[in-house]
Amino acid sequence: MARQKDTFYFEGFRRSADYACQAAKLLSEVMHDFNPGQLRERMDSMHAIEKSADEVRHDMMDELVTAFITPFDREDIDELGHVLDDVTDSIEGVLNRMYYDNVTDMRDDAVQMSDMVVRATESICELVNELPRFRHSKTLRELVFAINTIETDADHLFIESMRTLHTTCTDPLQVFAWHDVYRHLEQCSDDCERVANTIDSIVMKNS
Secondary structure, eight states: OOOGGGHHHHHHHHHHHHHHHHHHHHHHHHHHTOOGGGHHHHHHHHHHHHHHHHHHHHHHHHHHHHOSOOSSOHHHHHHHHHHHHHHHHHHHHHHHHHHHTTOOSOOHHHHHHHHHHHHHHHHHHHHHHHGGGTTTOSSHHHHHHHHHHHHHHHHHHHHHHHHHHHHHOOOHHHHHHHHHHHHHHHHHHHHHHHHHHHHHHHHHHHO
């Protein structure tokens, strides 16, 4: 059971994970119901989520500077806050690139990759909720493994998607655009795995 003085940090991690999940679901909605004319408006919605996530991280870092007792090492708190924020940043980056690379049509494998990011962020939310009771959690390691598995599957899909792109798309500008988007979709799943591995490391150090 987390001590009362630790609640601030665990709540911050939960809020950060929730913003990442909100961002992933917004990206998935955009890609499932793709309309290039709405990208600018959707970018504004995404940026509002990213800005809120940044505020959570800044509040946590401000508290960390003056805290006397923390639930685990300051460096680990800082790292977890950082990697959680990276997930939201990377998801926003995908949407931004779809806009300024002028993506005009959606690709099915990109939609699949976005859905993988949603599943990964949902698992991150569950994982972060388990963190305050990590010494007694029966599901924490299972969630870490689930996120690692999603990242592996996303890597495989990325490779096949890039192969299909370069062997079937005849528009060089769209090849360039999708090359950029695919790489950043892959980065999203990589960043989700970093969150899982960071939490796993924290648990191992404090068990």
